[in-house]
Amino acid sequence: MADTEMILFLDRVGLTDLAESLRAAAVSEVLTPLSMFAHADALVQAVMLGLLAASVLAWAIWAGKLAQLTLAKRRLGRAYHTLAAHGRLGAALPRGLLARMQAAALAEIAASEGLPEAGVKERVALELTRIEAGAARAMQAGVTAVGSIGSTAPFVGLFGTVWGIMNAFVGIAQSGSSSLAVVAPGIAEALMATALGLIAAIPAVLLYNHLTRAVGGYRACLADAAALVERTLSRDLDRARIAPTVTPLHLVAE
Numbered sequence: 418m419a420d421t422e423m424i425l426f427l428d429r430v431g432l433t434d435l436a437e438s439l440r441a442a443a444v445s446e447v448l449t450p451l452s453m454f455a456h457a458d459a460l461v462q463a464v465m466l467g468l469l470a471a472s473v474l475a476w477a478i479w480a481g482k483l484a485q486l487t488l489a490k491r492r493l494g495r496a497y498h499t500l501a502a503h504g505r506l507g508a509a510l511p512r513g514l515l516a517r518m519q520a521a522a523l524a525e526i527a528a529s530e531g532l533p534e535a536g537v538k539e540r541v542a543l544e545l546t547r548i549e550a551g552a553a554r555a556m557q558a559g560v561t562a563v564g565s566i567g568s569t570a571p572f573v574g575l576f577g578t579v580w581g582i583m584n585a586f587v588g589i590a591q592s593g594s595s596s597l598a599v600v601a602p603g604i605a606e607a608l609m610a611t612a613l614g615l616i617a618a619i620p621a622v623l624l625y626n627h628l629t630r631a632v633g634g635y636r637a638c639l640a641d642a643a644a645l646v647e648r649t650l651s652r653d654l655d656r657a658r659i660a661p662t663v664t665p666l667h668l669v670a671e
Contacts, residue, residue: 457606458584464577464610471566471573472617478559479624486556486631489514493638497645506649514552514639518545518646526650534654541650545643553636560628567621574614581607 457465496515500508506523510516521544529537585603 453606453609457609458581461577461581461584461606461610464573464580465613468570468574468577468610468613468617471570472620475563475566475617475621475624478563479628482556482559482628483631486635489556490635490638493642497642500645500649504649504652506646506653514548515642515646517548518643521545521548522646522650526653534658537654538647538651542643542647545646549636549639549643552639553632556632556635560625560632563621563628564625567618567625570618570621571611571614574611574617577610577614578607581610 492511492513493515496510496513499510500515500519506519506526508519510519522541525537525541525544529540582604585607588603
């Protein structure tokens, strides 16, 4: 029943080739992955489809995060070189994290006019840390999902296998035959769930490790950007402190 509904659904969404393949597999006696899926229990089929969807999701998150990280690091690098070349706060930076950091430092300077420089530097450092942590959390979003797929997919596949083997033994008891020809198809269908769990989990773990390293590199870039703003701020404050005061000349007419 579940097979028929799935085939009809695939026909409705335009996946007629896949629907025909499933229809042929449902009546086939040859043990192929597609025929094992077609003959599996509805719950085992749901487990298999869920594992396939989780695997696709892990790859999609990995690709999207890599593109996001590449673009963010490129923007941050351009802004970093612009501010470093300018040498003072107030550089014309493109919109982004470094522009936010610079704006936060300038706002604190304006709000702390007349106050000790040490306090200004400390408050700017706290604000930069807050901006840096927020950007790192935003970039980390989605990475934990890949790690969760890698850690839970084998157990989800094992659950499908256990359920399938239970159904296989129930079928054996009902048929009254324990020959290999009766036992093998049900067990093969059940073991396919574990295989799909490993297929989803192993790449997901590798992708998670790769993304973790990439996000760590991005955190280092953020720390460098914050350090540049702090250095530039310190330099500007020192310039302001040692700048000579020019006394205007007043000409008094006698």
